[in-house]
Amino acid sequence: MAVHDAIDVLNGKWKITIITCLLFGPRRYSEIMRDVKGISGKVLSRELKEMEINLLISRSVISTQPITVSYSLTDYGTSVQPIITVLSEWGQTHRKQISKKTKDR
Amino acid sequence: MAVHDAIDVLNGKWKITIITCLLFGPRRYSEIMRDVKGISGKVLSRELKEMEINLLISRSVISTQPITVSYSLTDYGTSVQPIITVLSEWGQTHRKQISKKTKDR
């Protein structure tokens, strides 16, 4: 089922957050590290690699001293934005729905 | 972030599949078990319970002998359909995108 392709690609606790971060423009490794609070270096590095393989982002090395690396969304990666919007809107509805009934989670 | 509310609620390897199954109409426990291939009884039972708490589905017991239980989507649960559609469409694009480049996954 194609749904699961999408889920796999966006899978991982942080991918959506990383994409959201990159929607504002290119970011360096350390910048993402700062913006995405709570992520560990290992996980960030792994998720970025996966996202690059899945063509969501592109990675460019700038050979300064020391080197810096810039990550940016591809057009394709940018096309995730509608999904985030839909999820976000639905999530807000969900809160109202739940609080109507009782308080949990 | 509201996105993660949505993700939490739809979280679990099977929820989307279960919802998709229920979009065709109410199903009994054993029917879902048959339709959703690969799921274990324990996991199905737990996910159904979570989904009930989150108001995605409703559970009704029919006191036949032996008893049967029917699960159906609430209106709210049905409102997940657009999300599934969007994810599905994006997932298809993804396949094309990936196969353009190389063959993996």
Next chain:
DNA sequence: CTGTATCCTGATTGATACTG
């Protein structure tokens, strides 16, 4: 600065047997 390697822990899943 941008990662990789290693080790560790808790959560998730599954198989199986059992209950009402």
Next chain:
DNA sequence: CAGTATCAATCAGGATACAG
């Protein structure tokens, strides 16, 4: 039929130290 209990296996994620 519709679950629950128990146990074993797997895995994602994190802390830390280290490398280019």
